[in-house]
Amino acid sequence: MTTINENYLKLKAGYLFPEIARRVNSFCEANPEADVIKLGIGDVTEPLPAAITQAIHKATDEMSQRETFQGYGPEQGHDFLREAIAKNDYQDRGVSISADEIFISDGSKCDTGNILDIFGSDNRIAVLDPVYPVYVDTNVMAWHTGEADGQGRYEGLVYLPVTAENNFKPAFPSEPVDIIYLCYPNNPTGVVASKEDLKQWVDYAREHNSIILFDSAYEAFVTDPEIPRSIFEIEGAREVAIEFRSFSKNAGFTGTRCAFTVIPKELVAKTSTGEPVSLHQLWNRRQSTKFNGVSYILQRGAEAAYSPEGRKQIKQLVAFYLENARLLREGLEQVGITAHGGVNAPYVWLKTPGDFDSWGFFDELLQKAHLVGTPGSGFGAAGEGYFRFSSFNSRENVEAAVERFQKLVS
Numbered sequence: 323m324t325t326i327n328e329n330y331l332k333l334k335a336g337y338l339f340p341e342i343a344r345r346v347n348s349f350c351e352a353n354p355e356a357d358v359i360k361l362g363i364g365d366v367t368e369p370l371p372a373a374i375t376q377a378i379h380k381a382t383d384e385m386s387q388r389e390t391f392q393g394y395g396p397e398q399g400h401d402f403l404r405e406a407i408a409k410n411d412y413q414d415r416g417v418s419i420s421a422d423e424i425f426i427s428d429g430s431k432c433d434t435g436n437i438l439d440i441f442g443s444d445n446r447i448a449v450l451d452p453v454y455p456v457y458v459d460t461n462v463m464a465w466h467t468g469e470a471d472g473q474g475r476y477e478g479l480v481y482l483p484v485t486a487e488n489n490f491k492p493a494f495p496s497e498p499v500d501i502i503y504l505c506y507p508n509n510p511t512g513v514v515a516s517k518e519d520l521k522q523w524v525d526y527a528r529e530h531n532s533i534i535l536f537d538s539a540y541e542a543f544v545t546d547p548e549i550p551r552s553i554f555e556i557e558g559a560r561e562v563a564i565e566f567r568s569f570s571k572n573a574g575f576t577g578t579r580c581a582f583t584v585i586p587k588e589l590v591a592k593t594s595t596g597e598p599v600s601l602h603q604l605w606n607r608r609q610s611t612k613f614n615g616v617s618y619i620l621q622r623g624a625e626a627a628y629s630p631e632g633r634k635q636i637k638q639l640v641a642f643y644l645e646n647a648r649l650l651r652e653g654l655e656q657v658g659i660t661a662h663g664g665v666n667a668p669y670v671w672l673k674t675p676g677d678f679d680s681w682g683f684f685d686e687l688l689q690k691a692h693l694v695g696t697p698g699s700g701f702g703a704a705g706e707g708y709f710r711f712s713s714f715n716s717r718e719n720v721e722a723a724v725e726r727f728q729k730l731v732s
């Protein structure tokens with residue numbers, strides 16, 4: 323009989339967010355009158371900026387005419403979008419990245435998982451704890467780990483705890499690692515990394531010949547000019563880092579889908595016999611074989627994010643969610659909760675009040691305040707006793723959520 327990839331059996335039954343949705347749906351079925359406010363998954367709520375929808379309409383019209391219709395596009399993405407990204411996100415900020423180092427995709431979640439296709443299976447891999455669960459689960463699926471222990475930590479992965487005790491600053495691995503996942507502004511804690519923090523990681527990677535997988539999906543939320551928005555702002559990063567970025571959270575593309583991955587041409591890893599091989603070439607090969615690109619229409623929409631109007635509208639959108647984050651954080655602090663993040667980041671990370679563990683607090687909030695957040699333990703063992711609120715919602719809902727939260731815990 324056909325066999326399965328048994329690594330899937332090592333995974334927890336459900337991916338975190340579908341599991342939350344399952345619990346919320348079952349609560350709503352049992353309590354149809356409850357007006358539940360969801361600040362769980364970081365899913366945007368505000369409509370696409372007008373500059374983007376106009377570009378999407380125009381591109382759709384092009385597709386309806388024989389003269390301008392397009393079939394397959396380049397698997398790496400259209401030049402017009404790659405060039406707009408290279409110029410606006412990198413070169414205009416003094417960062418050296420060229421258009422052909424950018425690979426357009428349908429999401430950073432997919433790319434951070436798929437990137438494992440080009441790495442060997444004997445790499446030692448480090449993740450922060452708590453962490454975006456995709457990094458861990460995709461390594462489990464790719465045969466890189468043993469079983470999970472009682473706390474859900476997989477044998478073979480190196481976990482770097484980030485908690486209030488170390489001010490959410492991970493210690494360097496005590497044993498050398500080959501691949502390190504970093505995400506800043508951080509999901510789930512909302513904490514940011516300074517230039518010095520990232521420089522230390524780049525230095526670490528250079529010293530140990532490791533590769534940093536840098537998830538920068540939330541960079542648009544950085545308003546402090548001292549905080550880096552890209553790992554490539556750090557000298558030497560081109561030789562040690564891959565960066566993942568997305569239009570999901572800044573331009574509202576969670577349901578529209580467009581993202582990109584940056585792989586500098588000088589970045590190499592080695593074969594088992596020690597020969598250096600370009601990761602840019604391998605990823606290009608992987609994408610040309612397994613991916614047919616993002617639709618032309620949506621790439622035109624993403625390109626409009628860089629037009630003068632698009633930039634203005636995106637800035638307003640990001641400012642709107644950042645104001646939500648401020649209201650959430652300050653609302654929690656007003657009732658004595660220790661909150662982190664929510665500044666230069668869309669997530670607010672809090673200590674669960676009283677004796678509640680993360681899932682206990684999730685249930686309490688849902689049952690008594692009809693409010694949904696994400697249990698910190700869902701992001702890893704070191705997230706136990708913490709809880710995350712997402713600022714992606716309407717102002718009305720965020721204000722109501724703060725009121726309900728305050729009433730519950732006061």
Ligand code: MLT
Nearest residue numbers: 362363364365431509712
């Ligand atoms: C989250 O809530 O952590 C994010 O929405 C997950 C994602 O972007 O896939």
